[in-house]
Amino acid sequence: MREQFRQEMKELTDTLVLQAQAASKAITGAAASLKDANLALAERVIDADHTIDMLERDIDEMGVSLLARQAPVASDLRTVVSALRLSATLERMGDLARHVAYVARGRFPKTVASGEVQELFENMADKAAQVGQLVAKLVETQDLSLADEIIAGDDALDDMHAKTFEFALDESLELSRQEIVDVILLGRYLERFGDHGVSVAHRMRFLVTGMEPDDEARAEIEEF
Amino acid sequence: MREQFRQEMKELTDTLVLQAQAASKAITGAAASLKDANLALAERVIDADHTIDMLERDIDEMGVSLLARQAPVASDLRTVVSALRLSATLERMGDLARHVAYVARGRFPKTVASGEVQELFENMADKAAQVGQLVAKLVETQDLSLADEIIAGDDALDDMHAKTFEFALDESLELSRQEIVDVILLGRYLERFGDHGVSVAHRMRFLVTGMEPDDEARAEIEEF
Numbered sequence: 265m266r267e268q269f270r271q272e273m274k275e276l277t278d279t280l281v282l283q284a285q286a287a288s289k290a291i292t293g294a295a296a297s298l299k300d301a302n303l304a305l306a307e308r309v310i311d312a313d314h315t316i317d318m319l320e321r322d323i324d325e326m327g328v329s330l331l332a333r334q335a336p337v338a339s340d341l342r343t344v345v346s347a348l349r350l351s352a353t354l355e356r357m358g359d360l361a362r363h364v365a366y367v368a369r370g371r372f373p374k375t376v377a378s379g380e381v382q383e384l385f386e387n388m389a390d391k392a393a394q395v396g397q398l399v400a401k402l403v404e405t406q407d408l409s410l411a412d413e414i415i416a417g418d419d420a421l422d423d424m425h426a427k428t429f430e431f432a433l434d435e436s437l438e439l440s441r442q443e444i445v446d447v448i449l450l451g452r453y454l455e456r457f458g459d460h461g462v463s464v465a466h467r468m469r470f471l472v473t474g475m476e477p478d479d480e481a482r483a484e485i486e487e488f
Numbered sequence: 489m490r491e492q493f494r495q496e497m498k499e500l501t502d503t504l505v506l507q508a509q510a511a512s513k514a515i516t517g518a519a520a521s522l523k524d525a526n527l528a529l530a531e532r533v534i535d536a537d538h539t540i541d542m543l544e545r546d547i548d549e550m551g552v553s554l555l556a557r558q559a560p561v562a563s564d565l566r567t568v569v570s571a572l573r574l575s576a577t578l579e580r581m582g583d584l585a586r587h588v589a590y591v592a593r594g595r596f597p598k599t600v601a602s603g604e605v606q607e608l609f610e611n612m613a614d615k616a617a618q619v620g621q622l623v624a625k626l627v628e629t630q631d632l633s634l635a636d637e638i639i640a641g642d643d644a645l646d647d648m649h650a651k652t653f654e655f656a657l658d659e660s661l662e663l664s665r666q667e668i669v670d671v672i673l674l675g676r677y678l679e680r681f682g683d684h685g686v687s688v689a690h691r692m693r694f695l696v697t698g699m700e701p702d703d704e705a706r707a708e709i710e711e712f
Contacts, residue, residue, distance in 0.1 A: 324700065328569055335559035345552055348572065433665050441657050441668060448672045476549065 269334050273343065276326045280347050280354075281404045283319035284464075287354045288393075288400035290316065290361035291457060295389035297368040298450075301375045309365035316358035323351035339474075346471040350403070353460050353467070357396065360457045364389065367450055376446050381431055381439070385450055388424045391417055392454045395461040402468050411465035421458035425451050493558050497567065500550045504571050505628045507543040507578045508688075512617075512624035514540065514585035515681060519613035521592040522674075525599045533589035540582035547575035563698075570695040574627070577684050577691070581620065584681045588613065591674055600670050605655055605663070609674055612648045615641055616678045619685040626692050635689035645682035649675045 290309050297306035327348045330336060336344055367376055375382055395417040402410040428451030431437055432444050439447070466477040514533050521530035551572045554560060560568055591600055599606055619641040626634040652675030655661055656668050663671070690701040 321700070328565075331555065331569065332561060332565055337556060341552070341556055345555065345572065348569065349576065352573065352576070429669070432669050435665060441659060444665060444668045445653070445656050445672055448669055449676070452673070452676060476545070 269330075269336075272326065272330055272334070273336075273340060276323065276330065276347050277343065279319060279323050279326065280350060281400075283316060283323065283351060283354045284400040284403035286312065286316045286319065287357040287361065288396040290358050291364070291389075291396035292393040294361040294364035294368065295386075295393040297365055298376060298389050299386050301368065301372050303369060303372045306365040306369040306372070310362050310369070313358050313362040316355055320351040320355040323347050327351075339471075342471050342474060346467050349467050350464060353463050354399075357399070357457055357460045360453045360460070361396075363453045364392075364450060367446055367453075371442075371446070376450065377439075377443050381437075381443065381447060384424060384427055384431065388421060388428075388451070388454045391420050391424065392457045395421070395458055399461050399464045402465065406468065406472050408469055408472055411469055414461045414465045418458035418462045421455050425455035493554075493560075496550065496554055496558070497560075497564060500547065500554065500571050501567065503543060503547050503550065504574060504578075505624075507540060507547065507575060508624040508627035510536065510540045510543065511578045511581040511585065512620040514582050515588070515613075515620035516617040518585040518588035518592065519610070519617040521589055522600060522613050523610050525592065525596050527593060527596045530589040530593040530596070534586050534593070537582050537586040540579055544575040544579040547571050551575075563695075566695050566698060570691050573691050574688060577687050578623075581623070581681055581684045584677045584684070585620075587677045588616075588674060591670055591677075595666075595670070600674065601663075601667050605661075605667065605671060608648060608651055608655065612645060612652075612675070612678045615644050615648065616681045619645070619682055623685050623688050626689065630692065630696050632693055632696055635693055638685045638689045642682035642686045645679050649679035 290312060293305050293309040293312075296302060297309060327344050330344050376385055395414055398410050398414045398417065401407070402414065428447050431439070432447045470476055514536060517529050517533040517536075520526060521533060551568045554568050600609055619638055622634050622638045622641065625631070626638065652671050655663070656671045694700055
């Protein structure tokens with residue numbers, strides 16, 4: 265019984281790691297598809313999102329089943345509760361990567377924009393991909409020093425998000441209606457990806473230390 | 489012990505109802521502030537969001553504490569797990585209402601747009617407010633017949649969301665850069681509010697029946 269419990273707990277955390285890696289791969293692919301107007305890659309990101317959704321379902325089922333049959337306590341309980349919360353956040357991160365890939369696919373064979381606007385997209389997408397990779401590493405290693413790097417990455421995304429508004433509203437910058445729409449949507453998707461990364465960081469801190477984020481940390485998750 | 493357990497379960501569900509009512513009030517106020525360029529109302533929605541965040545924290549703490557000390561089973565376990573998931577969704581609905589209020593406040597003393605664009609915003613915000621009210625009623629009464637109404641409301645929001653893109657991209661429609669930005673952002677916020685409403689509907693179905701949403705239902709939550 266005890267051994268089966270440990271085995272099920274391991275399966276739960278392994279599946280969560282798989283989901284985090286899949287979300288990281290999705291945003292990394294989405295960023296690359298944006299940079300090179302790479303249609304095949306954008307398609308792969310879009311198709312792979314289903315896997316991330318199914319991993320959420322698996323984690324939820326395993327978590328609820330563990331609670332129902334094993335009534336875990338202490339750090340095991342925190343692991344299960346955290347897995348249930350993290351699976352939903354990672355699923356949203358996958359959705360946002362898919363949305364970025366949709367935009368890249370929609371503008372193919374062109375890139376989404378050109379000049380400094382395109383450069384901003386690429387930098388923002390690269391930063392989001394970096395956050396995605398840190399999130400996967402944090403879920404895998406539970407090394408909380410990565411949490412601060414994720415929060416710094418999110419801060420950088422917030423700054424670039426503010427820049428997207430400047431571009432969208434700057435009348436001296438010639439942009440088509442489609443480009444204005446893309447500036448706003450890509451900015452929003454990538455900024456939200458960062459927010460979810462911070463949410464993962466706080467939830468992993470809870471998992472490891474048992475400390476819930478304080479009000480200030482909660483407020484930070486969504487500065488707008 | 490048993491009586492204390494029932495008391496704590498009641499407190500958990502009561503707090504969840506309070507949070508759902510607060511989210512409903514927020515979107516209803518946001519919709520009204522958009523319609524009349526009502527600054528005071530927009531400010532109230534923005535300020536009240538903190539309460540919704542605090543209710544999420546309370547629900548999370550109560551839920552985790554119940555799991556740790558009482559190891560609830562069957563429908564009590566579903567109630568606790570659902571509360572943990574719903575609190576995060578309701579918190580997001582509150583954030584989205586706040587975002588709508590930010591836009592209304594930002595354009596004061598004008599309305600956000602005029603003519604058919606403003607009319608679309610008002611219809612979309614009214615529909616989102618209706619979804620918010622249905623969500624509060626569903627959480628309160630657990631009457632699953634409301635779930636279908638929520639899903640229908642979300643479908644209507646998706647249709648109006650598609651219309652926001654038509655407006656944003658229609659060169660024959662004179663729009664300022666700010667108006668294009670607002671069309672896209674408000675469309676996105678209100679469409680996402682509907683998605684979260686559907687998510688609540690599915691989670692309430694799980695709470696009442698023990699059935700997890702199937703893959704099709706999960707895919708419906710975010711059609712784009």
